[in-house]
Amino acid sequence: MVASREIHLKSRPHGVPRKDNFSLVTVEVPEPGPGEFLVRNIWMSVDPYMRGRMYDRESYVPPFQLDTPLEGGAVGEVLRSHHPDYKPGDMVLHMRGWREYALGDGSMTKLPPSGAPSDLYLGLLGMPGLTAYFGLLDVAGLQRGETVFISGGAGAVGSVACQLAKIHGCRVIASCGTDEKAHGLKAEAGADVAINYRSTDDLTATLRAAAPEGIDVYFDNVGGEHLEAALNCMKPQGRIAACGMISQYNDVGEGVGIRNLLLMVSKRLTMRGFIVSDFMHRQAEAFAPMLKWYHDGLLNSRSTVFEGIESAPDAMIGLFEGMNTGKMLVNLCSHQQHGIEVEFI
Numbered sequence: 001m002v003a004s005r006e007i008h009l010k011s012r013p014h015g016v017p018r019k020d021n022f023s024l025v026t027v028e029v030p031e032p033g034p035g036e037f038l039v040r041n042i043w044m045s046v047d048p049y050m051r052g053r054m055y056d057r058e059s060y061v062p063p064f065q066l067d068t069p070l071e072g073g074a075v076g077e078v079l080r081s082h083h084p085d086y087k088p089g090d091m092v093l094h095m096r097g098w099r100e101y102a103l104g105d106g107s108m109t110k111l112p113p114s115g116a117p118s119d120l121y122l123g124l125l126g127m128p129g130l131t132a133y134f135g136l137l138d139v140a141g142l143q144r145g146e147t148v149f150i151s152g153g154a155g156a157v158g159s160v161a162c163q164l165a166k167i168h169g170c171r172v173i174a175s176c177g178t179d180e181k182a183h184g185l186k187a188e189a190g191a192d193v194a195i196n197y198r199s200t201d202d203l204t205a206t207l208r209a210a211a212p213e214g215i216d217v218y219f220d221n222v223g224g225e226h227l228e229a230a231l232n233c234m235k236p237q238g239r240i241a242a243c244g245m246i247s248q249y250n251d252v253g254e255g256v257g258i259r260n261l262l263l264m265v266s267k268r269l270t271m272r273g274f275i276v277s278d279f280m281h282r283q284a285e286a287f288a289p290m291l292k293w294y295h296d297g298l299l300n301s302r303s304t305v306f307e308g309i310e311s312a313p314d315a316m317i318g319l320f321e322g323m324n325t326g327k328m329l330v331n332l333c334s335h336q337q338h339g340i341e342v343e344f345i
Contacts, residue, residue, distance in 0.1 A: 001028040001029065001030060001031070002028065002029045002031075002038065002101050003026055003027075003028060003029075004026070004027055004028070004029045004099055004100045004101035004102075005024060005025070005026050005027075005099070005100050005309045005310070006024075006025055006026075006027060006069040006098055006099035006100065006309070007022055007023070007024060007025075007069060007070055007098045007099070007309065007312050007313065008022065008023045008024075008025050008066075008067055008068060008069055008070070009021065009022065009054060009064045009065070009066055009067070009068070009070055010022055010023040010066070010067070011066065012054055012055065012056060012066070013051075013054055013250075014252060015250050015252050016250045016317065016320050016321075017051065017054065017250075017313070017316055017317055017320070018317070019313050019314070019317070021054075021313075022312075022313040022316075023067075024309070024310055025069075029101045029102070029103060030103070031080070032080055032081065032082050032083075032103055032104075033082065034082050035082060035083050035105060035106060036081075036082055036083060036103050036104065036105055037078050037079075037080065037081035037082065037083045037086045037103070037104045038078070038079045038080045038081070038101060038102075038103060038104075039076035039077065039078055039079065039092060039094070039096075039101065039102045039103070039104050039108070040076055040077050040079050040100065040101055040332075040333070041074045041075070041076040041096075041097060041099065041100055041101065041102060041332050041333075042074075042075055042076055042077060042118065042331070042332055042333045043074060043075040043076075043118065043119045043122055043329055043330070043331060043332065044072065044073075044074045044097040044098060044122075044309075044312065044329065044330040044331075044332055045072050045073035045074065045097060045122040045123075045126070045127075045327070045328075045329060046072065046306075046312065046315040046316050046319060046328040046329065046330060047072060047073070047127070047128075047156070047319075047328070048155075048244060048246050048249060048319055048320075049061075049244070050064075050070070050072055050316065051249045051250065051316075051319075051320070052249065053070075060275055060277075069098050069099050070097075070098040071095050071096060071097065071098060072095065072097040072098055073093070073094075073095060073097055073122050073126065073127060074093075074094055074095070074096060074097030074098075074102075074122075075091060075092070075093055075111070075118045075119065075121055075122060076091070076092055076094070076102065077089065077090070077091055077092075078090040078091075078092060078104070083104070083105075083106055085106065085110075086104065086106075086108075086110065090110055090111075091110070091111040091118050092104060092108040092109060092110055092111065093108065093109040093110075093111060093121050093122075093126070094107070094108040094109065098309075098312060099309070100309055100332055114291055115295065116291065116294060116295075119303070119329065120294070120301060122327065122329060123156055123160075123301050123303060123326065123327035123329070124160060124290070124294060124299060124300075124301040124327075125287065125290060125291065125294070127276055128156035128157045128160055128327060129160050129286070129290055130276050130279060130280075130283055130286055131157045131160075131243055131276040132157050132158075132160035132161035132164055132219075133160075133164060133286040133290060134274070134276065134278075134279040134282070134286065135157075135161065135219060135241040135243050135274060136148075136161055136164055136165060136168075136217070136219060136241065137164075137168075138279065139239075139241040139272050139274050140217045140219065140239045140240070140241040140272075141239060142165065142168055142170065142217055143216070144168055144169040144170065145169055145170065145171075146170050146171070146216035146217055147170065147171045147173070147211050147213070147214070147215050147216050147217075147235075148161075148165045148170045148171065148172050148173070148215070148216065148217045148218075148219065149173045149174070149175075149207065149211065149215045149217070149218045149219070149230055149233070150162055150165070150172065150173070150174045150175070150191075150218075150219045150221070151174075151175045151218075151219070151220055151221050151222035151226040151227075151230070152175065152176070152221030152222050152244075152246065153174025153175055153176050153181075153185050153189065153191060153194065154174075154176040154177070154181040154184065154185055154189075154324075154325050154326070155221060155324065155326070156324075156326055156327040156328065157221055157243060157244070158174065158219070158221050159185070159188075159189050159301075159302060159325075159326050160299070160301075161219050162174050162185060162189035162190060162191050163189050163190055163293075163298070163299050163300070164299075165217075166189075166190040166191075167293060167298055167299075170217075171192050171211075172189075172190065172191045172192050172193075173191065173192065173193040173194075173195065173207070173210045173211055173215070174189070174191040174193070174194050174195070175194075175195045175196075175197045175203075175222070175226060176194060176195070176196060176197070177196065177197065177198050177322040178196060178198070178322070179196050179199070181194075181196070181325060182194035182195065182196045184302070184325060188300060188302065193210040193211075195207070195210065197225075197226070203225055203226065203228075203229040204228070204229040204232045204233065207229050207230070207232075207233045208232070208233055211233055213235070214233060214234060214235035214238070215230060215233050215234050215235060215238060216234075216235055216238055216239070217238065217239050217240075217241070218230040218234065218238065218239075218240045218241070219241050219243060220240060220241065220242045220243060220244070220245065221243050221244045221245075221246060222244075222245060222246055222247050223242075223244075223245025223246070223247050223248050224245065224247035224248060224256065224258075225247070226247070227240075227245075227258055228258055228259060228260055231258070231260050231261070231263045231264070231267075231269070232260060232263065234263070234267055234269055235267070236267045236268055236269075237267070237268050237269070237270075238267065238269050238270075239269070239270045239271075239272075240269060240270065240271035240272070241272060241274065242271060242272065242273040242274070243274065246319075246320070249320070250320060301326060301327065302325050302326030302327070303324075303325075303326045303327040303328070303329050304318070304323065304324040304325055304326065304327070304328050304329070305329045305330070305331050306318075306328075306329070306330045306331070307330070307331050308330070308331075308332065309330065309332055311330060312330050315328055315329075315330050
């Protein structure tokens with residue numbers, strides 16, 4: 001038996017999650033049986049979509065159950081194995097995060113010898129990077145030389161989307177919530193214009209000033225006011241890739257409707273929502289160029305890192321307080337070296 005701490009959903013949040021919606025529980029993980037192996041988690045991902053799983057409602061993924069451990073992306077090391085394809089020391093990517101130890105049964109993905117740090121497989125080379133890649137190139141049909149607006153540009157997905165758009169020769173406008181993040185978007189993600197949306201009274205006017213000829217592609221991570229402003233500024237035949245709408249994840253009422261959807265008709269716009277799991281069968285297609293751009297120095301990654309499993313609820317709450325720059329991670333083994341530029345909490 002191995003003692004393992006894990007985070008349970010104690011109660012369903014009403015609005016922004018609170019610490020008392022979570023509980024820290026110690027359990028005993030049994031020794032691996034035939035065909036199983038024991039994994040010590042090192043990195044744990046904290047993602048906005050997890051907020052939707054805290055509701056008890058039907059969605060594209062099942063809701064979290066009360067008094068059971070939450071789930072999410074994690075990278076860990078195999079400690080003991082009774083599985084022929086996994087040996088001690090192997091690094092694996094899996095969805096049994098929010099706990100210090102987990103049993104694997106062969107469904108976990110062994111990380112390849114790519115020369116990239118293991119933490120990147122939860123960010124740049126993981127779900128956020130794949131979301132940005134397929135959202136821009138497949139869903140939005142990005143073309144060289146276009147003008148792209150990316151909301152939530154300092155987040156895990158947005159920061160990669162900014163860099164990918166620049167790699168493809170586009171002019172990039174990105175929004176974020178602080179002047180410090182705006183500076184980072186220009187200095188590190190290559191954004192041509194970075195807008196602190198909290199410092200403007202008229203997002204449409206600010207966006208029009210940044211893109212006087214209009215926007216070809218809008219990559220939407222935020223929804224709400226950002227979507228309205230983008231619709232106002234889109235060029236005819238513009239395309240919108242709707243990745244997420246974090247501004248509405250904690251709504252307790254009906255929320256605010258988009259008031260200018262008529263522009264979808266008059267401008268002949270295309271808007272398509274997508275989920276990265278739609279493209280998982282094609283992840284190898286994205287992995288090769290993304291890894292090359294990373295090794296060539298064209299893609300970089302920033303993360304905000306919380307330390308220890310007990311800090312995971314704070315990391316989740318921090319997502320909705322704008323605390324993170326880039327990927328939000330929890331480091332479960334602080335002695336491990338970090339492969340990315342990090343901001344520790």
